[in-house]
Amino acid sequence: MFPFRRFRVQDESMRPTLEPGDYVLVNRWAYRFQSPKPGDLVVVRDPETLDRFLVKRVSDAAGPSQVHLAGDNQPLSRDSRAFGPVSIDRIVGKVWIRLKR
Numbered sequence: 001m002f003p004f005r006r007f008r009v010q011d012e013s014m015r016p017t018l019e020p021g022d023y024v025l026v027n028r029w030a031y032r033f034q035s036p037k038p039g040d041l042v043v044v045r046d047p048e049t050l051d052r053f054l055v056k057r058v059s060d061a062a063g064p065s066q067v068h069l070a071g072d073n074q075p076l077s078r079d080s081r082a083f084g085p086v087s088i089d090r091i092v093g094k095v096w097i098r099l100k101r
Contacts, residue, residue, distance in 0.1 A: 005093065007043050008022070014072050017041070019100075024098055027093050028092060042092070042094055066088065
């Protein structure tokens with residue numbers, strides 16, 4: 001398994017940080033030995049639609065094995081306000097590089 005994977009941003013929930021059509025390169029090994037920190041941009045498996053991925057920002061910890069996620073464009077973001085805290089197991093990895101469209 002390679003440590004990096006590319007994802008395409010599909011919606012406006014992370015504007016102005018990420019724009020629809022941008023790509024992000026994600027380090028899938030980033031959290032092998034450390035936990036996500038508030039402010040980290042992460043790709044996570046959607047808690048409500050298993051075949052979909054979301055790009056969100058870690059807002060805070062929700063216990064030892066869960067985090068709250070938020071979109072930068074809160075009026076247009078479906079995040080932990082809608083689906084609650086997310087298990088760290090659902091995090092695919094940390095956004096390492098933004099590749100503009």
